[in-house]
Amino acid sequence: xxxxxxxxxxxxxxxxxxxANLQGEDLGLRVYAAWWLGRFRVDAPEAIDVLITAxxxxxxxxNAGGYPLRRNAARALGKxxxxxxxxxxxxxxxxxxxxxxxxxxxxxxxxxxxSCIQRLIDLLNDKVPGTLPAPEPPQLAQPFDAIIEALGTLxxxxxxxxxxxxxxxxxxxxxxxAARAMYQLTSEPTQxxxxxxxxxxxxxxNNDLQLRRTVLSDLGxxxxxxxxxxxxxxxxxxxxxxxxxxxLLEKQLQQTTPPDLSAxxxxxxxxxxxxx
Amino acid sequence: xADYLNTLIRAVEDADSSLLLxxxxxxxxxxxxxxxxxxxxxSLSYNNPGAAVAAVDGLIQIGExxxxxxxxxxxxxxYTARAWAIRALAGIGDPRGLVTLLGAATADFALSVRxxxxxxxxxxxxxxxxxxxxxxxxxxxxxxxxxFVAQEDDEWVVRYSAVVGLQFLADAVAVxxxxxxxxxxxxxxxxxxxxxxxxxxxxxxLAQQHLEKQTAIEQQQTLDDRPSxxxxxxxxxxxxxxxxxxxxxxQVFAEGDPRRYQKLAVAxxxxxDE
Numbered sequence: 001x002x003x004x005x006x007x008x009x010x011x012x013x014x015x016x017x018x019x020a021n022l023q024g025e026d027l028g029l030r031v032y033a034a035w036w037l038g039r040f041r042v043d044a045p046e047a048i049d050v051l052i053t054a055x056x057x058x059x060x061x062x063n064a065g066g067y068p069l070r071r072n073a074a075r076a077l078g079k080x081x082x083x084x085x086x087x088x089x090x091x092x093x094x095x096x097x098x099x100x101x102x103x104x105x106x107x108x109x110x111x112x113x114x115s116c117i118q119r120l121i122d123l124l125n126d127k128v129p130g131t132l133p134a135p136e137p138p139q140l141a142q143p144f145d146a147i148i149e150a151l152g153t154l155x156x157x158x159x160x161x162x163x164x165x166x167x168x169x170x171x172x173x174x175x176x177x178a179a180r181a182m183y184q185l186t187s188e189p190t191q192x193x194x195x196x197x198x199x200x201x202x203x204x205x206n207n208d209l210q211l212r213r214t215v216l217s218d219l220g221x222x223x224x225x226x227x228x229x230x231x232x233x234x235x236x237x238x239x240x241x242x243x244x245x246x247x248l249l250e251k252q253l254q255q256t257t258p259p260d261l262s263a264x265x266x267x268x269x270x271x272x273x274x275x276x
Numbered sequence: 277x278a279d280y281l282n283t284l285i286r287a288v289e290d291a292d293s294s295l296l297l298x299x300x301x302x303x304x305x306x307x308x309x310x311x312x313x314x315x316x317x318x319s320l321s322y323n324n325p326g327a328a329v330a331a332v333d334g335l336i337q338i339g340e341x342x343x344x345x346x347x348x349x350x351x352x353x354x355y356t357a358r359a360w361a362i363r364a365l366a367g368i369g370d371p372r373g374l375v376t377l378l379g380a381a382t383a384d385f386a387l388s389v390r391x392x393x394x395x396x397x398x399x400x401x402x403x404x405x406x407x408x409x410x411x412x413x414x415x416x417x418x419x420x421x422x423x424f425v426a427q428e429d430d431e432w433v434v435r436y437s438a439v440v441g442l443q444f445l446a447d448a449v450a451v452x453x454x455x456x457x458x459x460x461x462x463x464x465x466x467x468x469x470x471x472x473x474x475x476x477x478x479x480x481x482l483a484q485q486h487l488e489k490q491t492a493i494e495q496q497q498t499l500d501d502r503p504s505x506x507x508x509x510x511x512x513x514x515x516x517x518x519x520x521x522x523x524x525x526x527q528v529f530a531e532g533d534p535r536r537y538q539k540l541a542v543a544x545x546x547x548x549d550e
Contacts, residue, residue: 237325239388242433246475253474259481269482272475276395276437 015042022050027060031069038076051077052088064135066097074100078107086113093119098134102143109150117156120147124162144169145177152181153221160185173214176203180218197224204234212236220244223251225264232271245272281311288315298326305334310341317345320360328360336367340505343370350376359389366396371404372510374414375517378421381438391437394425398441402448404504406511413518415449419456423463432473439467439476443483461487 013021013036021033034054037047054073062068074092077085085107092104093116101123108116122128124147133139148166151159163185166178179196186193203215204227212234219227220243231244245268252265284304291297301319304312312334319331335342342364349361362380365373373396380393397418405411422445426438446460461484468480 235326238329239433246432249478250474253478258468258477259484261478261481261485265478266482269479272436272479273395273440276391276433276440 015044015047018042019044019046019050022054027069030054030057031060031072034069034072034076038072038079041079043080043082048077048080048082048084051080052085055088055092065132066135067095067100070095070097070100071103074103074107078103078110081111083111083113086111086115090116090119093123094128094130096130096132098132098140098143101131102146105143105146105150109146109153112154114154114156117151117154117158120151120154121156121159121162123147124151124159138171140171144174148174148177148181149221152177152184155185157185172203172206172208172211176200176211176215176218179203180222183222183224194226197222197226200224201227201230204230209236213240216240216244220247223247225252225268228264228268228271232275238275242272242275245275278311281307281309284312285315288319294324294326297322297324298330301327301334302330305330305337308334308337310338313338313342313345317342317349317361320349320364321354321357323356328356332360332364332367335364339368340370343368343372347372347376359384359386362389363392366392366399369396369399369401371400371414371504371506371514374400374418374514375521378417378521381425381441382421387431387434390425390429390431390434394422394434394437394441396441397422398444398448401504404506406504406506408452410511410515412453414514415445415453415456417518417521419445419449419460423460426463426467432476435467435471435473435476436479439464439479439483443486446483446487457487 013033015037018033018036021029022037024030034051036042037051051073054069055077057067057069057073060067060069070092074089077089089104089108089111093101093108095101095104105120105123108120119128123131123142124144126141131142133141134143144166148163151163160182163178163181166174167182169175169178176199179199183193183196183200186196197219200215200219200222201224204212204219206212206215213236216231216234216236217240219231225248228245228248231241231248234241249265249268249272252262252268256262256265284300284307287300288297288304291300297319301316304315316331316334316338319327322328335346346361346365346368350358350365352358362373362376362384366377366380377393377396377400380389381397382390384390384393400414400418402411402415405414419442422438422441426435426442429435429438442460442464446457449456464480464484468477468484471477471480
């Protein structure tokens with residue numbers, strides 16, 4: 001992730017070359033070009049066009065029937081901030097490949113366009129025909145966490161009822177996604193919404209490092225200030241803690257006008273300083 | 277005491293799982309004993325981040341006695357261990373790490389290393405410097421590096437860290453070079469306008485507020501007044517490294533610069549072992 005040596009090699013690809021590669025014969029180069037366009041945030045109209053076309057690719061298939069190029073194209077489109085990609089990504093939510101649907105839900109969350117909400121709710125209820133479960137155990141029917149997180153970010157109040165059911169899902173990662181979305185969807189910070197935030201704070205004590213990382217990202221996404229100390233203290237990489245605290249800080253900054261800083265913002269920055 | 281230390285060290289050597297290793301290193305680090313240094317340094321090479329974090333914390337607590345071993349580790353080729361060693365040096369603030377931190381803050385390819393080095397550059401133990409001339413060169417280099425990083429680094433967290441470093445440096449030079457402090461403040465104003473990260477802008481605001489409140493007299497007091505343990509050899513090496521760095525930076529030397537360094541070298545060699 002921090003290896004710039006790779007990135008320098010990648011830079012030798014030009015935008016024109018990447019766009020050409022994406023339409024070329026070599027499947028490996030096509031998948032790579034899709035990743036590259038997202039990584040370097042190439043939002044030229046031609047790049048968007050070829051990526052949208054790649055969402056319907058039929059050439060590149062895994063043994064299990066997955067669509068690697070579609071996955072990368074869906075991921076890239078989320079990073080490019082072009083709402084023109086929304087209808088194609090909504091269609092990608094119907095793809096048989098679990099990971100294409102996951103990438104599409106994440107990208108729709110990033111694009112922030114609410115027109116996809118109903119389709120996401122259908123998917124959460126597992127009511128989209130032709131969608132296959134994840135190929136490996138526990139073979140989830142749908143990428144529930146990605147869908148729930150998108151619904152939370154997009155403010156899908158209509159989904160509160162169905163999301164609440166996932167608070168008890170057997171997979172902790174999915175419970176946390178539900179808690180995060182419930183916090184976002186219960187609008188103003190109140191005792192009710194804080195109970196979901198507090199649930200995430202408790203989850204920071206989980207023994208599984210991977211789960212703690214997930215929860216850090218959830219807390220950063222909702223900017224839950226009461227979590228600040230717990231974030232600073234949990235056992236995880238400082239880089240991830242800093243990103244989570246940045247989420248809290250940004251939330252605090254929205255509540256004041258510069259040069260004013262809230263007491264919460266100052267506290268968060270003091271914690272960040274100690275993690276550098 | 278020796279038994280106690282040996283038990284802690286053996287626990288690290290015998291640990292047969294990553295969790296046990298992490299725990300054992302944490303316990304050893306908490307002893308704050310100088311005898312723990314070699315084992316803590318070795319833990320930086322085990323490719324176990326939990327153990328490495330605990331070892332870095334322990335080495336920072338032990339402070340300058342750990343510096344020679346850390347500098348030795350920097351010569352080796354294990355990149356991960358290097359990165360941890362730089363983080364420890366940044367936390368200790370020992371002048372022997374200065375030139376390493378200057379290079380790491382501006383050019384390391386791991387953002388976690390640039391981040392730690394930038395903060396460390398601002399928090400160097402400036403009061404250990406044996407004379408004003410060397411101090412001036414060192415602080416000028418640190419300021420150059422930090423101003424560059426605060427404005428040019430691609431990663432928000434590294435720029436954030438450079439702002440933290442600059443805040444500390446502005447305090448350190450408030451009495452001796454008030455014009456540098458002003459220069460830092462005017463750069464802060466620019467960063468506050470043009471940086472695209474809200475976190476960086478907010479940290480600039482906090483630094484500005486801190487510097488406005490703080491008067492020059494308050495900053496005179498140093499928290500840590502232990503005397504410098506560095507020898508004239510150390511200082512000469514630091515100075516030569518700084519000189520070498522300047523040489524690399526500018527292919528054409530600024531007028532008078534090399535001679536100034538040479539005179540300084542002689543002065544340090546003659547006077548500073550007291």
